[in-house]
Amino acid sequence: MTTDDTRTASAEEFWDTRYATANRIWSGNPNTALVRETTGLVPGRALDLGCGEGADAVWLARQGWRVTAVDVSAVALGRAAGHAADAGVGDLVDWQQHDLSVSFPAGSFDLVSAQFLHSPADLPREQVLRAAAEAVAPGGVLLVVGHAGPPSWDPGHHHALGLPTTDxxxxxxxxxxxxxxxxxxxxxxxxxxxxxxxxxxxxDNTLMLRRLPV
Structure with a gap:
């Protein structure tokens, strides 16, 4: 899909098309920062924004978290649900389809994780992350991981996306x-x-915040 196509396609269409190009787009492993920063936290309710093929949600469920996993792509969610079932944690994950520019999952969570929430399709990232912060329960944590720059082999990659610092x-x-x-x-x-x-x-960069108890 070209850049012009990205501007006209909905986020759902863009990501469904992307996921349909292969049986697996991502590695199948949980994001390194998620594992590093959440290991040792007491499991509770987790929200995984932009869950993709479900590797993070499956890993969290294996650690004992009850996970709400959200993505705009029905193709990705179907694939993710299959991976969770294969891992024996299907009953610990609630898969929900949301275009986060339009709707956001209900509830409050002990962990809200936004891993590499960048998209060539329309995504009001700052608005979504503010909603993510509001969804964190008192005493819970917000984990935002993002790219800080392009890969060394493609300096122009992500040139059209904002890649903010943690500050x-x-x-x-x-x-x-x-x-x-x-x-x-x-x-x-x-x-x-x-x-x-x-x-x-x-x-890449990592920002992890705790919401102080009231």
Missing amino acids: EVLASLELPSGHWEVLVSTEYEQQLTGPDGRPGTRR
Whole structure:
């Protein structure tokens, strides 16, 4: 799908088409930052925004979390539900289809995770992340992980997307003073393998906040 097509297609159409190109788009492994930052948390209710093929939701369910996993793509959600069933945790995950620019899952959560919530299709990311913060229960955490720059093998990749720093993400959340605690705010470099099989790098960032108990 070209850039012009992306502008005219709905988010659902764009991502359904993307997922339909292959039996698996992502690695099937949970995101490294999710594992690193949430290991040791007491499992409760988790919300996984942009769950894709479900690797993060399945991992969280295996740790004992009850997960609400959200994506705009019905193709991705169907695939994710199959992975959860295969892993024996299908009863711990509630798969919900939402275009987050239009609707947001109800409820409050002990963990809200937004992993690489970037999209070439229309996505009001700041608005979605503010809604994510509102969904965090007192004492719960918000985890936002994003790309900080393009991969080394493709410097122009993501050129049309905003890739904010953690400070910019924090400011955009417009959180009330004294109600939140910053647990993690960092940028880091990942070692990756490029599409040509050669090693490369890319920089990502992590912001993790705790909502203070009332």
